[in-house]
Amino acid sequence: MTGRRVLKLFMVVFICACGRIGTPKAQPYESIDELLNALDDAGAEIVTVGLEAPLFDVDSRAIILNGEKSELYEFENADASERGVIHLQALLEDTETNTASELSSARIWSHDRLIVVYFGRDGGTILLLSGLLGDPLQKPGLAADEPYPPAVPAAIHALAEANGEDPSLVKVLSYTFVEWSDGCLEYPHPEEDCAQVLTSGWRILLQLGDQEVEIHSDEMGGEIRWR
Incomplete structure (x- = not known):
């Protein structure tokens, strides 16, 4: 791994190859x-495990979070946490x-007195941590199998099924976290009575053949809509 591939820890907003991602507050x-x-x-499924070589001499916890290793560190104050980031x-x-x-393959969050290091690649867990802690300070180098938020694969499969096509033919152009009105x-839908409440979700732009489709979803992909 070269220095150029190391992503600086002071990134607060990152750009994904597939689009700009936001997260809940x-x-x-x-x-x-x-x-x-x-x-x-x-x-979330949480199992506490031993932490043999902690990164910091502070209160720490190692857990298996939804099947993947994570390390949690609690500092005396926010200034100490910032020194931990350095x-x-x-x-x-x-x-x-x-x-x-x-x-280098982990995602790292810094939030007030906490630093969280997540070594997994599960899109739903990454989305959950980002929703709780904000955008990660570090995002691993992009790869072909970079995990999407759960709503994106749900949208891919819904669009492919509706058109009788294989999901592998659907290309992701972008996806952005939004608050629907x-x-x-x-x-x-026609004559549908819509609850007037803010609803967290994703605006997902997909391409199938020559067709570009804007998908609106809820946060986890349980509700998928397009026109």
């Missing part, structure tokens, strides 16, 4: 226990170490 979690409670409330950047730039190699995702 983060909440003020100040402790590991508060974050774990929020993850549990969201239905330390992580130094570790990443020392490309000869195993730690740098492992961290109503419960119909701003694409109401």
Whole structure:
């Protein structure tokens, strides 16, 4: 891995090859226990495991989050957490170490007193952590199998099925997190009575053959609509 491939930890908004991604507004979690409670409330599967080589000499926890390894660190205050981010950047730039190699494939969040390192690639878990903590400071180098938010594959399969095509023929042009103005995702069916409530979701632009389709979805892809 070269220095050019190391993504700087001070990125707050990142650009994905498929489009610009936003996330829901983060909440003020100040402790590991508060974050774990929020993850549990969201239905995440959490198993606490041993942490043999912590990155920081602070209160820390290693967990298996939805089947993937994560490390959680709680600092004395936000300033100490910021110094932790600088330390992580130094570790990443020392490309000869195993730690740098492992961290380069992780997503890292810094939120008030917390630093969270997620080593998995599950799109739903990444979306959940981003919803709780904000955008990650580091995003691994893009690859062909880069995970999408759950709504994107749901939209791909829905569009392909509706057209009798193989999902592999559907190309993702972009996807952006939005707040729809109503419960119909701003694409109401004829004579549908739409709840007038803000609804989190995604605007997804797909291409199938010569056709470009704008998909409106809810946050997890349970509701998919297009015209």
